[in-house]
Amino acid sequence: MNYDVVVIGAGLGGLMSGITAAKEGKKVLIVGKGIGIITIFTGTIDYLGHYPPEGIRPLDSPREGIAELIAKNPDHPYSKVGMNFIEGGVTAFKEAAESGGVKYVGDLDRNFLLPTAVGTIKPTSLLSSSMAAGDLRDEGDVLICGFQGLRDFYPAYMAHNISTLTVEGVELPHFRGRTIDLKLGAGSSGMTSLTLARKFDDPDFLEGVSMALYENVRDGERIATPAVLGLRRGDEVIKYIEKVVKTKIFETPTLPPSVSGYRLYKALEAVVRSLGVKLLLGYEVTTAKVEKDRVLEVTISMGKREMLVGGKAFVLATGGLVGRGIGSSETNLVEPIFGLDVTGPKTRSEWFNKSFFDPAGHPINKVGICVDENLLPMIKNKKPRFVNLFVAGAQLCGYDALKEKSGGGVTISSSYKAGVMASSL
Amino acid sequence: MRKDIHYPADQCVKCTICVEHCPVVKVTDKFLGPKQVGPDFQRFRSDGETPHDISLEYCTGCRICDVVCPSGVNISELNTKAKIALKKEKGISIRDRLLSHAYMFGHLGSIAAPATNTFMKSKALRWISEKLLHLEKDLRYPSYTSEPFERWIEKYSFQSEKKVAYFYGCFTNFNDPDLGKAVVKVLERNGYQAVFPKQNCCGLPLLGNGDIREARKLAMENLEGLFKAADQGLKIIYSSTSCGMMIRDDYATYLDLQEAERLSEHLVEVSEFLWGLYEAGELDTDFQEINMVLPYHIPCHLRSLGIGFPSIDLMGLVPGLEVDELGTYCCGLAGTYGFKEEKSDIANAIGGELAELLLKSDAEFAASDCEACRMQIENLSNKKAVHPIKIILRAYGLDKKEDEDEDED
Numbered sequence: 001m002n003y004d005v006v007v008i009g010a011g012l013g014g015l016m017s018g019i020t021a022a023k024e025g026k027k028v029l030i031v032g033k034g035i036g037i038i039t040i041f042t043g044t045i046d047y048l049g050h051y052p053p054e055g056i057r058p059l060d061s062p063r064e065g066i067a068e069l070i071a072k073n074p075d076h077p078y079s080k081v082g083m084n085f086i087e088g089g090v091t092a093f094k095e096a097a098e099s100g101g102v103k104y105v106g107d108l109d110r111n112f113l114l115p116t117a118v119g120t121i122k123p124t125s126l127l128s129s130s131m132a133a134g135d136l137r138d139e140g141d142v143l144i145c146g147f148q149g150l151r152d153f154y155p156a157y158m159a160h161n162i163s164t165l166t167v168e169g170v171e172l173p174h175f176r177g178r179t180i181d182l183k184l185g186a187g188s189s190g191m192t193s194l195t196l197a198r199k200f201d202d203p204d205f206l207e208g209v210s211m212a213l214y215e216n217v218r219d220g221e222r223i224a225t226p227a228v229l230g231l232r233r234g235d236e237v238i239k240y241i242e243k244v245v246k247t248k249i250f251e252t253p254t255l256p257p258s259v260s261g262y263r264l265y266k267a268l269e270a271v272v273r274s275l276g277v278k279l280l281l282g283y284e285v286t287t288a289k290v291e292k293d294r295v296l297e298v299t300i301s302m303g304k305r306e307m308l309v310g311g312k313a314f315v316l317a318t319g320g321l322v323g324r325g326i327g328s329s330e331t332n333l334v335e336p337i338f339g340l341d342v343t344g345p346k347t348r349s350e351w352f353n354k355s356f357f358d359p360a361g362h363p364i365n366k367v368g369i370c371v372d373e374n375l376l377p378m379i380k381n382k383k384p385r386f387v388n389l390f391v392a393g394a395q396l397c398g399y400d401a402l403k404e405k406s407g408g409g410v411t412i413s414s415s416y417k418a419g420v421m422a423s424s425l
Numbered sequence: 426m427r428k429d430i431h432y433p434a435d436q437c438v439k440c441t442i443c444v445e446h447c448p449v450v451k452v453t454d455k456f457l458g459p460k461q462v463g464p465d466f467q468r469f470r471s472d473g474e475t476p477h478d479i480s481l482e483y484c485t486g487c488r489i490c491d492v493v494c495p496s497g498v499n500i501s502e503l504n505t506k507a508k509i510a511l512k513k514e515k516g517i518s519i520r521d522r523l524l525s526h527a528y529m530f531g532h533l534g535s536i537a538a539p540a541t542n543t544f545m546k547s548k549a550l551r552w553i554s555e556k557l558l559h560l561e562k563d564l565r566y567p568s569y570t571s572e573p574f575e576r577w578i579e580k581y582s583f584q585s586e587k588k589v590a591y592f593y594g595c596f597t598n599f600n601d602p603d604l605g606k607a608v609v610k611v612l613e614r615n616g617y618q619a620v621f622p623k624q625n626c627c628g629l630p631l632l633g634n635g636d637i638r639e640a641r642k643l644a645m646e647n648l649e650g651l652f653k654a655a656d657q658g659l660k661i662i663y664s665s666t667s668c669g670m671m672i673r674d675d676y677a678t679y680l681d682l683q684e685a686e687r688l689s690e691h692l693v694e695v696s697e698f699l700w701g702l703y704e705a706g707e708l709d710t711d712f713q714e715i716n717m718v719l720p721y722h723i724p725c726h727l728r729s730l731g732i733g734f735p736s737i738d739l740m741g742l743v744p745g746l747e748v749d750e751l752g753t754y755c756c757g758l759a760g761t762y763g764f765k766e767e768k769s770d771i772a773n774a775i776g777g778e779l780a781e782l783l784l785k786s787d788a789e790f791a792a793s794d795c796e797a798c799r800m801q802i803e804n805l806s807n808k809k810a811v812h813p814i815k816i817i818l819r820a821y822g823l824d825k826k827e828d829e830d831e832d833e834d
Contacts, residue, residue, distance in 0.1 A: 001704065011495075034495030040440050194445055195454070257441040273752055282492030283731055302731040305689050323495065 002310040003029045003278075005422045006298060008285045008337065009317035009325065011036020012408070013393030013415035015268040016089075017315040019096050020419025022275035029309060030272065031280040031300055035265065036323060042122075042253035043227075043260035044131065045093070045412060047086075047108060048078075049123035049405025054359045057168050058123035062409070063108040075398040078406075080373050081413045089416035094126065099274075100267025101234055103129040113137060113170070115144075115224065117153055117252050119161020123405055128260055130229060130238050133222055134250035136167070140222040141174040144252075145213060148181040151190040152255040153226040155179055180212050193228045193254040194262065200230040200237055210244035217245055227251035227260040285318075288338050295389050298337070313388045313422035316340075316377075317415055320368060320394035333367055335395070340377045340385060343370050343397045361403040368397030375418050388425055390418035434503060436496045437464035443490035443500055448755035449483055452774035456483035459490035462507065463500040470507065481508045483771065485759035486633055487725035501729075502678060505632075509679065512635025525630040525639075525761060567600040567800060574602035578621055581609060585618035589698070590654035590661045590691075592647075594668040595626040596796040607818040608664050608695055614821055615702055615709050620659070622650030627668040632679055633760050641680045647672065648685060655691045664695045664814060666727040666794045667760070673730070694727075695814055696736035696794070703742065712820035714745040719816065720786045721748050722779060722802065724795030725755050736794055736813035743820040749786070753779045756793075758801035773805070780805035792816060 005021040007014045010032025018030040049058050051065040059065040066086065070079045078086060087108070094104045104126050106112060111123040113136040121136065144155040155177025162175050184191060184199075199205045217223055229251055230237035241249050253260050272279050280300070289297040289308070297310045316338070318325030326342055327334045333342040344367025345351055351364035369377050369391050376384035377391050392415040394407065401407035441460060449456040456462075457480045466478065481504060490500040574597055589612060597605045609619045624647050628640035651672070654661055663669040673692050676685035693701070702708040723734055740748050757775030762768050773780075783791060783806035790809040791802050799810035818824050 033497065035442060035493050036495055037440070039442055039445050191454075192441070192444065195450070198451065257445045262445055270752070273750065278733070280731075280733055282494075282728065284497070302733075307732075 001029075001307070003027050004311065005029075005313050005315065005419075006031070006309055006311035007315040007317060007419075007422075008032075008298065009036065009315075009319060009393070010034070010279065010281055011317065011319060011323065011393070011411075012038045012041075012264075012268075013317035013319075013411045013418075014315070015272060016093060016096070016412055016415040017317055017390075017392055017419040017422070018277050018279075019268065019271055019275060020092060020416050021315075021423045022272075022277045023092075024420070024423035026423050028275075028277045029280065029311070030277055031283050031285055031309075033282070033284045033318075033324075035281060036319060037261075038268075039262045039265045040256035040258050041261045041408075042258060043128055043264045044114070044122070044124040044253065045104075045106075045126035045408035046123065046405040047111075047125040047409030049111060051404065053361065053400060053403035058113060058121070058405075059111055061109055062111055062125050066108070073398075075370070077371075077396040077399050077410045077414055080371055080375060080396075081410075081417050082373070085417040085420070086409075086413045088420075089413040090126065092416050093412045096271050097128075097264060097267050100270040102263050102267040103235060105129050105132050113167065115142070115158065115162055115175070115252060117158060117226065117254055119158040119165075121162070121165060121167060125409065128251075128263070129235060130227070130251045131253075131260070132250065133248035134224060134252065136172055137170055138173075138222075140220060140248065141176070142224050143217050143221045144175060144177045144224045145216065146177065146179040146226060147184070147196060147209075147228070148179055149184045149191045150196050150226060150228070151192055153193070153252075158252075178216050180209075180216065182209060182212065192257050193226055193259050194231075194257045196226075197228040197231045197259040200228060201232050206230075206237060206240060207244075210241045213241060213249075214245045217247060222248040222250065224250055224252050226254045227258065228254070231259065231263065285337055290338075290386070293385065293387050295338070295386055311388075313390065313425040315415070315418045315422050316369075316389060316391045316395070317393045317418070318395060321364065323394060325393075325395040326367065326369075335369060338377070338386070338389065340369050340391075341379060342367060343381070344368065361400045365400045365402055366398060368395050368399075370397040374421055375414060388422075390421050392418040434464040434467040434498065437498045437500075438496055439465075440495065442493050442495060446489050446493045446754065448487060448489065448757065448775045449485055449771065452777075453483065453771050455771070456480050459484070459500045459504060463490070463503040464498055466507070467503050470510075479511075481511055483768070484508065485755065485757070485762050485772075485775070487755045487759060488729040489725060489754055492728050505679060509632075509635045509637055517634060517636055521634040521761070521765075522636065525634040525636055567596070567796075569599055570602050572602060574598045574605035575621075577602055577606060578609075578619075581619075583609075583613045583618050585613075585616055587617045588620050588659055589617050590622050590651070590659045591619040592622065592624055592627075592651065592661055592663045592668060592672070594624075594663065594665040594796075596665060601796065601812075604664060604812050604815065607812070607814045607824075608662070610823050611695075611699070611814055611817050611821065612662075614823065615699070615707070619662075620654070622647075622654045622661070624650055627665075627671040628680075629667050629671040629675070630761050632671065632675060633762070637680065641682070644672075644676050644680050644682055644685070648676070648682065648688075651688055651691075652684075655688055659691065660693050660698065661688065661691045662693055662695050662698050664794075664812060665796055666694060666724050666730060667797065669694055670726045670730050694730065694732055694735060694794070696739045697732050699817070700735040700739050703739070708742075709821075710742055712743045712817075713822050715743050715816065715820055716745040717788055718747045718749050718786070720783055720788055720791040720808075721750050721813075722753055722756060722791065722793040722798055723750065724793055724798045725759075727794050736792070740792070740813055740816050743816065746816070746820070748792075751779065751782050753782065756798045756801040756805075758797045758804070760797050763797075763801065763804075772801075776801055776805050783808055 004026035047062040146155040159175035159177040488501040628643040631640035757772040763772030802810035
């Protein structure tokens with residue numbers, strides 16, 4: 001079977017590349033071993049939280065930080081992608097999410113400062129509209145409301161931890177925690193956020209919760225809840241509650257399973273389907289047939305048989321070390337499908353610095369495939385290994401998503417550019 | 426690392442993606458979820474320990490957990506093996522034995538089809554099945570045909586150099602022989618003569634109910650005929666995605682029949698086969714227009730076969746036809762699962778989203794490649810459900826002819 005663009009990987013990057021190429025009118029296949037971390041991450045897109053990475057205070061404007069970063073660090077994925085494609089990616093992502101039913105707000109001019117479920121502060125740029133009222137710089141103290149029986153969300157713990165923090169130049173609001181008993185009758189092991197979120201789609205349940213929230217909130221407070229406010233009804237749920245409680249309400253992402261991540265996945269999956277992209281899940285791409293500097297076909301392992309798929313262009317978005325787009329052994333790091341060069345510490349003893357909280361981060365977090373300005377993978381950083389294989393997302397080399405808070409932004413930017421580049425062949 | 430347990434249990438990173446996508450967890454808390462009863466409990470299972478958790482019973486065997494897992498854990502295999510061990514310990518109920526032997530009623534049923542069908546609908550049987558056997562009382566059971574497919578093929582006369590073997594399965598044989606005829610005629614239109622290896626029920630209902638011994642007996646009968654076809658170099662076509670999965674994957678995985686693996690090169694799903702012809706420029710694409718938006722449901726076992734969704738591509742060739750892939754996972758019936766009294770509410774709840782979409786659609790009928798999904802579609806909505814090959818048959822203008830044939834009969 002032949003396609004214009006074959007995308008390998010069905011996480012956030014793979015879906016974005018596929019959507020981008022399909023919008024360029026290409027016949028696209030996305031093939032993924034699973035669905036990546038997209039349904040378990042927070043669903044917020046961080047572009048640049050800290051720069052330089054050692055900086056304690058979150059950046060106010062990711063745009064300024066990225067411009068400085070590009071000027072100083074030509075090997076960073078953002079430098080390879082370039083400001084135009086970074087901007088283009090923001091627009092493309094927001095459009096895609098919204099057309100799939102999840103509205104995203106935010107831009108590169110501002111980092112929202114959001115409270116997390118463990119009571120830390122997270123700088124992020126794009127977030128679902130259900131979280132927008134959570135910026136710590138906004139007016140209003142915060143009532144954190146949890147629900148009895150829900151696993152892994154503890155309002156008092158969250159409130160206490162945030163109260164110990166300071167952000168230079170920002171007066172943080174006062175937080176107080178309450179756990180509401182909704183008489184859910186959750187089993188001894190408790191209820192996951194996804195199970196609870198489904199209940200919020202029921203109008204009667206929603207009415208009951210809204211009343212309970214109204215009874216607990218004080219004048220001048222806004223309300224934080226775990227991200228469980230419905231799965232299928234979009235903004236309707238929040239709008240309804242706000243009408244009852246007469247104040248702002250916002251969601252805080254939970255530990256996995258993450259409702260906000262799941263909603264984003266469902267939205268992008270719907271867009272993929274509506275664009276006529278073929279999405280094959282549960283299939284592993286094992287090897288590639290190449291001729292000199294071109295990829296001709298990839299082999300998809302289908303149960304006990306194999307299928308060859310040809311393409312004019314390919315996008316590799318299989319994730320980093322954790323997502324297994326990069327494989328490792330005691331003494332080596334490999335990219336398993338194309339055998340691309342992986343830059344980083346080869347032996348495990350070199351993966352980590354001595355101190356866990358080393359301000360410089362750990363070498364292993366920067367490993368990846370180095371690319372040129374077209375996102376083509378390089379041989380020993382000199383020339384492209386292939387001319388029709390574009391690399392995107394967490395497997396790019398030269399950045400530390402954990403230190404910089406740049407994971408989502410790098411993935412969206414590079415996968416958008418990879419989709420455009422792949423469509424130009 | 427133990428040889429009998431595939432080590433991927435340890436590859437599980439507890440990400441919960443499988444739990445998020447499990448259709449059963451979505452609607453009931455009786456099932457702890459694929460992660461818990463799969464890789465989590467696997468650590469505590471050993472030769473001396475059997476999996477006591479009754480919650481395992483509520484797994485429908487849809488295998489979506491395997492499809493979405495980013496870490497390559499064979500979750501459904503761990504669960505199915507644990508379920509088999511549980512059944513071994515607890516025994517299999519009469520009700521489950523009856524349900525999983527539906528193919529035997531096929532023989533009986535078709536001999537006296539009108540009487541059987543009347544009996545199946547009768548209040549007496551309903552009472553027996555509900556009160557004594559704990560079967561779901563409101564579900565429509567498939568009706569039996571008076572002329573099984575295997576009798577029709579005796580009259581089948583098309584001859585060609587190009588041959589393919591066809592494993593039609595017991596549902597086609599006893600309940601939906603028109604599907605078998607459609608497959609044969611569509612193949613014939615493209616110059617292929619179907620030949621029919623000796624066959625019986627594939628054994629999946631037995632496996633689903635934990636009856637390994639009986640399943641293995643059937644498997645060995647089938648393998649004899651299928652090996653013969655394979656040795657002649659024939660492709661083996663199947664029109665039931667569940668039968669295909671059972672033979673290709675499960676014979677080796679669960680029934681200790683590793684030799685079945687050599688069939689994997691030969692087994693081809695019918696739409697996959699026709700799409701292959703299309704790609705080679707050999708498919709007759711002289712289709713008549715069918716102007717409709719056709720709701721199409723992807724069966725779980727088609728997903729787990731890992732061959733893509735060939736019937737969507739194939740039906741896409743028919744002018745005027747817009748295939749609306751509903752994006753639904755698991756219809757809920759899951760073979761014999763939905764027929765059981767204690768599970769029927771769960772089965773219907775799982776199918777809720779599918780039902781909602783079907784009821785919204787104006788189409789008179791829907792399509793799916795799996796017989797259980799088609800039964801469930803008809804149970805959940807006011808629509809008839811057909812196999813995609815019947816759509817192709819109609820696009821060739823061959824469905825009319827069939828009616829005439831039957832009139833002559």
